[in-house]
Amino acid sequence: MPKEIIVPAGSPPPLAPYSPGTKADGVVYVSGMLAMDKDGKTVGIGDVKAQTRCVLEAIKSVIETAGGTMADITFNSIFLKDLADYAAMNEVYREYFPSQPPARYCIRADLVRPEFLVEISSIAHVGR
Numbered sequence: 001m002p003k004e005i006i007v008p009a010g011s012p013p014p015l016a017p018y019s020p021g022t023k024a025d026g027v028v029y030v031s032g033m034l035a036m037d038k039d040g041k042t043v044g045i046g047d048v049k050a051q052t053r054c055v056l057e058a059i060k061s062v063i064e065t066a067g068g069t070m071a072d073i074t075f076n077s078i079f080l081k082d083l084a085d086y087a088a089m090n091e092v093y094r095e096y097f098p099s100q101p102p103a104r105y106c107i108r109a110d111l112v113r114p115e116f117l118v119e120i121s122s123i124a125h126v127g128r
């Protein structure tokens with residue numbers, strides 16, 4: 001089964017050897033997204049809401065480039081630097097998934113840089 005690499009215009013440079021997304025057999029796998037602008041600079045330092053919005057916009061960009069919408073997301077993996085940010089992250093998250101939200105999990109984890117507060121990866125089914 002061939003796979004398609006998904007790299008939306010304006011994506012930040014990767015911090016490691018990975019693609020922002022891959023699509024195979026109608027399924028889009030979105031790498032863990034961090035709050036970075038197109039130049040790789042951190043967005044929203046100290047503000048989990050701003051970082052969550054940036055991360056979800058990056059995910060939306062990958063999904064839309066692959067031919068889907070946020071409604072096609074079936075699963076999210078969420079990593080928070082501090083679980084005290086859980087409610088604030090959910091406040092923004094709810095805006096992107098107002099009804100029939102995808103399955104997910106959320107755990108506390110050290111992220112790749114100390115200024116990152118949230119990382120989210122996604123799986124979406126966009127059809128064949």
